[in-house]
Each structure stands twice: as C-alpha cells, then as structure tokens.
Amino acid sequence: GIVLHTVGTAEEARRAVDSGVDVVVAQGWESGGHVWGTVATLPLVPAVVDAVAPVPVIAAGGIGDARGVAAVLALGAQAAWLGTRFLLAEEMPIHDDYRRRLIAAAETDPQRYADLYSVGWPDSPHRALRNSTADAWQAAGSPPLAQRPGAGDVIAHFTSGEPIVRYEPAPPMAGTTGDIEALSMWAGQSVALARRSQPAADIVAELTSRI
Template identity: 55%
Template sequence: MIRTSICDLLGIELPIIQAPISNATCPELAAAVSNSGGLGMLSVTWRQPDEIRAVIRETRSLTEKPFGINLVLESDVHDRLNICLEEGVKIVSLFWGEPNSYIRASHQAGALVMHSVGSVSEAQEAASAGADVIVAQGWEAGGHVRGTVSTLTLVPAVVDAVAPIPVVAAGGIADGRGIAAAFALGASAVWLGTRFVASEEALAHHTYKQKLLAAGVGDTIYSTLFDVGWENAAHRALRNSTVEIWEKAGCPPRGKRPNEGQVIARKADGTPIVRYSFSQPLETMQGDVEGMVHYAGQSVGLIKDIQPAARIVQQLKQETEQVMGQWQ
C-alpha cells in the first residue's frame, strides 16, 4: 500500500482515515480503524464533557495507536477542545467555521490540526492559519457539505493551492478504486464517512445501516432541509419519508413545512426528536427513525455490506493495491 508523508506526520501505517461521522463514532470504531493501521476519529461536538473524557479514555484503552477528535465550529466549542487537549489528544480535526483560535490552542498543546474545507479559498485561509493538514471535501460527500465543487476537481485544485501542506481527499470514496483515484489527484490520504457508517461498530441505527445498503448513487439529496438544531447548513442525506412529504408539499421554506414540531422519535433518555431535526438515528433511539435524517454521500451506492471496521480497512487496502498494481 502506498505510504505517504501523512503516515509519518500522523504516526499511521495506512493513509486511510475514518471520517468523523458525528455521534455514530465510538471508541470501538475508532480503535478498530487505528489498530488496523488507519486513523480512527471520535466526533465530540455533540457529546457532554463527561462523555468526551469517557470516550477518549475508552479509545485509549482499546488502542495504543494514534486517533483523532473532531469538532464542528458552528458554535463556540473551545471548552470541548480544551477537554480533549487536557486528555492528551494529539490529532484535532476541525470543520465549519473560523479555525484560527482552535489551531493556536491545539498547537500550544502539541497537537496537529486537520481542517476540512470545501473550496480553494477556504483551504488557503486554513493554510495561513497554520493548519497542518487540509481535508478537501467534495460536494458528493455525506453529512454536512461545505462547498459545491466535486472531489475530482477540488482535490487537485487544493493540492496546488496549499503545497507542500498535505491534502486529504473526502467525499465519494468508498472502495479501492476511489482511493487510488484520490492518490492520482495528489491526495496524501483519504477520508471515508459513509463507508464507516456502514460498519458493525458504528452506532447508527440498524434500519439506517440497512437503508445505506439498499441505496444507489443517485438516492441522496443535497439540501438544508434537516435544520432543527443547525440552521442554513447544507447537507447530503438519503431520500426518506420526510423528504417525500416536503417535496409533495412543494418544498416550502422553514416555518411552512408539513408537520414541523412533530415529535417522531426519542433518544434513549426520552429526549424528543422532532421532524426536520439534524440528529441522525442512533441504535439507542426509538420511534419513526426512518423519518429522521440519514446522512449519506453519493458513495453510498458503492457500499454492499456491513462489516467490522478492521475488515473494511483491510479490504480497502487490498483493493487499492490491486488497482494501483494494474497501473505498472
């Protein structure tokens, strides 16, 4: 398998990164990916301080290898970053916002920063702010989507703009063909989200995982529809019953959509989840989970099975070697 400069920088063997997939991340998933030679990640934006400490400590008990944490900067999350740094985290990933003060704090604590961007200008700003790695997220990505340019064009443009800073390709990658393509574009590593939602360890609800298997490359919708909790933020998700009732109503704006405020599911502690919430269905949730947002990238159409994360990493490695072997 190709070894790139990012392997030495991050202390990993394979340039394959399990993308932060919000609260579907967990210690078992992150540790399985790291133990397989890739980089596992924990999303901590929507976890309470005690839980953040607990998931970091648990991950550390499961692996001696490096792993990272992710924060979405849509709100002020300095307190959460401080907890992670206090816990000794050395790889910090940031998304969706102005990263300067977070980069400074991370560097002061001796941590590296990877910043996810959706455009060349955002990449240049992150590079000027001192980001150690730039994650270029194409429009086909699942979850919240920062830009409007496809991975195929964004990655080489960002590589050119921020050289020699390493660039990670995100969005649309779910197998060895995509990984080989990303290297051909100049990426130093790949960042896979939807593929790892469809892993045994991910905390996504089982009906969500089954929906991923059934979906094709054209079954996602890019919109700002699921906005309760995070407004005006474009995201890509599977079409589901909530999308259908909204489309049937003529795609009305926020405030005029069918069944707004309707409680459709509940978290394990009983907290209600309303229609159009930005919360994704987790295995502990109950109710009409089908009507909740099922974040997924176009790469969903390439995913045919739910597997343990270690096997996914192994398979990705083999497929990549096979594709690149054909080039010689």
C-alpha cells in the same frame, strides 16, 4: 495540536493555510452529512493540492472502496477520509432500518438539501437519503422551518428518552424508537459501494489493498 480544516474550493484552502491550518480536508460535494462546497471530489482535490503544497491534503467525498482511495492518492492527496462506508461497520451502533436502507441504496438515492434538517443547525447544506420528511418539505415548496409541515412534531426518541423533532439533524441510532424512516439518514454518493456490514478492520484492509 494539529489543526484540520474542511474546504470546498482551492481559494478556501489558501485562506485556511494562511490562517495557520496544518492539514486541509478537500471535501467534494458527493459527501454525506454536512457538505460545504459544490465542487466534486475529482476536480477539487488536485486544485487544492496545487494551491497549498506542501501542506498535506486529505480527500473526502465519494470514496467508497480501494479504487477510490488509490484514485485520490493519485490526485495528490496524502490520505482519504471515508464516512458512509464506515456506517456499515459492525461496530457502528446505527439503527437496523438505517443499515438496511444504506445497503439497498443506489448512488442516486443520497440527495443534497440546502436546509432540510435545520433544527439547531440552520443554513448548512447536507446530503442524506431521500425520505418522507424530504418529500413533504419539497411538496410544500421547501419553505422555511416555521412554515413546514409537521415542524415541531416529536417523531422519535433516543434510547435516553430524549425526543427527536421533525427536521432535526439526528440520525437513527441503535435504540432509537419512533418514525425511523422520517429521520435524517446521512449518506454520500459512495453508498452504492457499501454493500454489507463487516468489521471495521476488514473495511480498512480492503481500502488499503491497492496502495
């Protein structure tokens, strides 16, 4: 099969290709969810494209509409990878409160955290909407997991009944019950461009309308 590898620098991209990777994903730090690098998409993509040509490069991070897709193709990427925009696809089974938060969010609302939602996934920087869990952690001085306020507390449950503890990287899905606001609501800075729920096919049609 084809091997894809996500990178945050041109040097990482070179090492990945030397290791046999078929396609490189250049992920800018604007991305939602787990974010490895610290370089923004605009300078990262052309640097990676130049470093690994002719290996294909997919651009990710901060792309939210047809303008962003056209932009990364102009930077030399062969494709665009979007996450946040598709959270608002009608087919995406996220909790209604999560959906409302995404629709209302500005580009400044998704914050990058070094190690906030770290239960079972430590030392993995990520970007999510600011909430009460993040505020309590930062107010306490951003301590390690064992010393955090509310560490180990069950704050919600999946539809299956499986518990979700505070600081767990578990976004609120349809059927999740409990303290929805306190869960990890992943989002990238392109969230400001995600303004309404719509069918995934309509999102794809809009994204490809300028290419």
